[in-house]
Amino acid sequence: MLRSLKDFQGYTVEATDGSIGKVRDVYFDDETRHVRYVVASIGDWLDRHDVLISPWALKEPTSHSFPVGLTRDQVRNSPPVDTAQPISRQQEIELHDYFGWPSYWGYVGVSNTLDPASFYPSASELRRIREKVGDLTRQRERDIQEHGYDPHLRSTREVAGYRVRALDGQVGHVEDFILDTDSWTIRYCVVDTRDWLPGRRVLIAASWVTQIDWGQKLIYIELRREDIEHAPEFDPDQPVNRHYEERLYDYYGRPRYWASEEVEPERSGHA
Secondary structure, three states: OOEEEEHHOOEEEEEOOOEEEEEEEEEEEEEOEEEEEEEEEEEEOOEEEEEEEEEEOOOOOOOOOEEEEOOOHHHHHHOOOOOOOOHHHHHHHHHHHOOOOOOOOOHOOOOOOOOHHOOOHHHHHHHHHHHHHHHHHHHHHHHHHOOOOOEEEEEEEHHHOOOEOOEEEEEEEEEEEEEEOOOEEEEEEEEEOOOOOOOEEEEEEEEEEEEEEOOOOOEOOOHHHHHHOOOOOOOOOOOHHHHHHHHHHHHHHOOOHHOOOOOOOOOOOOO
């Protein structure tokens, strides 16, 4: 199902034995677009802090809550994380060890929501995965050694507001993201064009982003302003369904992701 990430902010995090906090943010991989963690704010105003929850523990969100397959004590006693600072790989290791979640970083280009039974693939499948993501994984490890943390782990709250630049000029800014909760992948950026086309919003597939300038807070896309001006309009009050997606991809003449993906990641069945 395709859902707005902005809508999730403030959702109640429901543990197996009661409410534990509120959704505050989402961390995603800026190269693969996989969601890595939901940031939950827990505790009262005297002792409020953030915890990270992997999609391995998430169930399908409802209209106002984010169910997780964890107890309140498990969440409350999880390793502390300061989200005001970059998340180190050591902190991630401690977190995954504490909860017993498989690590995603050995398979950087693969979703971290694969079914547990298929997470450890056959020898032939493992070779295929390694060939596909080996270079990306090695480069990622070099980046981590250089920075001390994974520079590709990004906050959606950080990226919201970034300006979007087409081939021939600026077209607006990122207002929201559309999340695929079946694969926990960010599928679209919601672009508000109010400074150019007042009151109009459009969807840009996250895979169409060619570059992000983090210093200048700019997102580049290989589309023309004229193309975006006449693209199917996005109504945030209406669901993003397959019919709308077909119109969008047909308009831009782009291959449909649901037809081209080699393997559609499955939801984890253990949460």
